[in-house]
Amino acid sequence: MSVKIISKTCTGPVNIAVIKYWGKRDEKLILPINASLSGTLDQQQLRAKTTVAASAGFTKDRMWLNGQEQSLDNPRLQNVLKEIRRRARKRKSGCEDDLDMLTWRVHICSENNFPTAAGLASSAAGLACLVFSLSKLFNVDGDISDIARQGSGSACRSVYGGFVEWEMGKEKDGSDSVARQVASENHWPEMRVLILVVSADKKHVGSTAGMQTSVKTSPLLKHRAEKIVPERMQAMIEAIQKKDFESFADLTMKDSNQFHSVCLDTYPPISYMTDISHKIVRMVHAINAHFKKSVLAYTFDAGPNACLYLLEDHVPLVLGFINHFFPYDVNNEQYIRGLLSEPQKPEQKL
Ligand code: DP6
Numbered sequence: 001m002s003v004k005i006i007s008k009t010c011t012g013p014v015n016i017a018v019i020k021y022w023g024k025r026d027e028k029l030i031l032p033i034n035a036s037l038s039g040t041l042d043q044q045q046l047r048a049k050t051t052v053a054a055s056a057g058f059t060k061d062r063m064w065l066n067g068q069e070q071s072l073d074n075p076r077l078q079n080v081l082k083e084i085r086r087r088a089r090k091r092k093s094g095c096e097d098d099l100d101m102l103t104w105r106v107h108i109c110s111e112n113n114f115p116t117a118a119g120l121a122s123s124a125a126g127l128a129c130l131v132f133s134l135s136k137l138f139n140v141d142g143d144i145s146d147i148a149r150q151g152s153g154s155a156c157r158s159v160y161g162g163f164v165e166w167e168m169g170k171e172k173d174g175s176d177s178v179a180r181q182v183a184s185e186n187h188w189p190e191m192r193v194l195i196l197v198v199s200a201d202k203k204h205v206g207s208t209a210g211m212q213t214s215v216k217t218s219p220l221l222k223h224r225a226e227k228i229v230p231e232r233m234q235a236m237i238e239a240i241q242k243k244d245f246e247s248f249a250d251l252t253m254k255d256s257n258q259f260h261s262v263c264l265d266t267y268p269p270i271s272y273m274t275d276i277s278h279k280i281v282r283m284v285h286a287i288n289a290h291f292k293k294s295v296l297a298y299t300f301d302a303g304p305n306a307c308l309y310l311l312e313d314h315v316p317l318v319l320g321f322i323n324h325f326f327p328y329d330v331n332n333e334q335y336i337r338g339l340l341s342e343p344q345k346p347e348q349k350l
Contacts, residue, residue, distance in 0.1 A: 003057035006101070008136040012129025014046045014114075015039065015157045016193060016307045018252040018299060019236055020259040021166060022207075023215045023225060028075075029174040030153045033215065034229040037165045037182065037236055038157045039309070041193055048125035050110040052133045058105035065126075066111050079150045080131060081106070087147075088138035102138070123207075127151030128158035145179035154207075161185040163240050165233070183240050190311045194318065196326070198276045198304040205270050207302045213266050220265040224258055245311055249297035252309060253284070256299040274304040276326075283325050284308070287318065 021036035061081065063070045072078070089102055110126055131148040135141070149156035149166070156178065157164040162185040169177030205213075214221045232251060239247035263270040273281075281298055288294045296318055297309045310318055 003055055005053050005055040005057070006137065007051055007053035008133050009049065009051040010129055010133040010136060011043050012048045012050070012125045012132055013043050013158055013161070014041045014048075014125045015154065015164065016041065016299060016309075017154065017157070017301065018248070018297075018309070019229060019233055019255050020301075021153055022259055022262060023211050023221055024153070026172075026174065027212075028079075029177075030076075030149050031174050031177050032153060032166065032168055033221075034225040035166060035168040035233050036154075036157070036229075037163065037233060038154070039163055039191070039193065040158060040161045040185070046114045046125070046195075048110060048112050048129040050108065050126070050129045050133045052109075052130070052137050053107045054101060054104040054137060055107075056100075056104050058107055061105050061107075063108040064110070076151050080127070080134070080147055083147045083150065084131070084134045084138055084140060087140045091140065106134070106137070108133075123152040124154040124158045127155035131155070132159065143178060146174060146177065149174070149177060149179075162187060165237070182237050188240070188243050190313070192310055192312050192315055194308040194310065194315070194322075196280060196306040196308065196322065198274060198280075198306065203272065203303045205272075205302075210263065210266070210270050210302060213268075213270070214262055217267040218262050218265040220258075221262045224262060228258065246294045249288075249294035249309065252297040252299050253294075260300060272302050272304060273300055277304045277306060279325070280306045283321060287321055 015038040017036050017038040019035070019037040021032050021034070023033040025031050025033050061072050063072050063077070072081075085102055108130060110130060112126060128148045128151075131144050131151060135144050135147075143159075145156040145159040145166075148159050153166070157166050159179055160181045163182040164179050165182050166179050167177060169175070171177070232255060235247065236251050238244075239251060260271075260273055263272060277300055284296050284298045287296050295310065295314050299307050299309070301307070308318070
């Protein structure tokens with residue numbers, strides 16, 4: 001007798017924050033202490049890919065990440081699965097066949113085509129992709145960003161394309177802490193992102209643990225969340241809407257610098273940027289000084305890799321500078337690779 005297996009395969013994009021999320025007010029629901037904003041990248045070079053399958057023949061939920069079986073005992077993954085099934089059940093009451101499927105166990109197989117846990121937003125792409133694939137498998141529609149948020153905070157922004165805001169929200173149950181699109185992927189078609197991979201090693205302190213220590217110990221983080229980010233979010237949204245690159249770039253760089261200052265203000269301090277990262281910062285400011293305005297913006301997440309936002313016209317020149325200052329050297333473990341990406345929507349490949 002053959003046992004039916006239903007499966008869906010989807011891909012999910014990386015997002016790069018220009019106003020950073022760092023710190024939670026609720027660890028379980030993953031509710032942030034400030035709003036954040038990011039650009040969603042296209043999926044040519046960086047993407048997560050997930051296949052989810054459900055069958056009456058599976059005896060338990062199982063998951064593989066980049067070919068290695070992972071434990072599903074993780075409370076975040078459990079919350080995601082529970083919430084998807086709850087929404088599917090709510091939607092399908094009355095439909096016998098579908099209800100049957102809700103009792104089936106799932107097998108999840110996920111892979112990234114870029115370094116996992118190296119500060120390249122791998123968890124955001126992976127979790128957004130997982131939630132997206134599960135929503136397709138169980139026919140859950142409507143906003144799923146709050147489910148992705150419960151997998152990994154920044155993942156909620158990868159659910160939408162273009163520029164995306166994660167609203168902090170006020171409700172205790174997290175119902176208003178959702179992602180919304182600020183500008184679509186077609187709004188600023190000249191925008192490019194160049195990622196300079198300084199190191200593909202796993203980061204020394206993960207984001208979850210790092211931000212917990214910052215919340216406990218950094219007075220600068222509290223000041224940032226209460227006094228700086230609300231105004232900065234408004235200014236950033238305005239800069240994006242007006243396509244004012246200079247303001248966008250200045251705000252992006254200042255926010256990255258403040259996030260890394262918070263990391264240093266954390267006790268014991270966390271340092272994600274390396275000498276090479278700082279050299280990239282100096283190069284960007286030298287290029288901007290040459291143009292007498294900001295034509296290039298850097299931003300660094302919880303790792304040493306630089307994400308540069310720039311407009312298409314400046315790509316050849318900036319690549320020239322990068323090749324000059326950071327020539328590829330195979331004897332040196334530290335190398336730099338440039339990837340061009342356009343913000344775009346999550347793509348569903350069935
Ligand atoms: C520095 O979303 O990875 O990239 O919610 O604990 O899973 P958890 O953290 P995560 O943190 C990302 C932090 C950041 C900034 C950002 O993307 O906004």
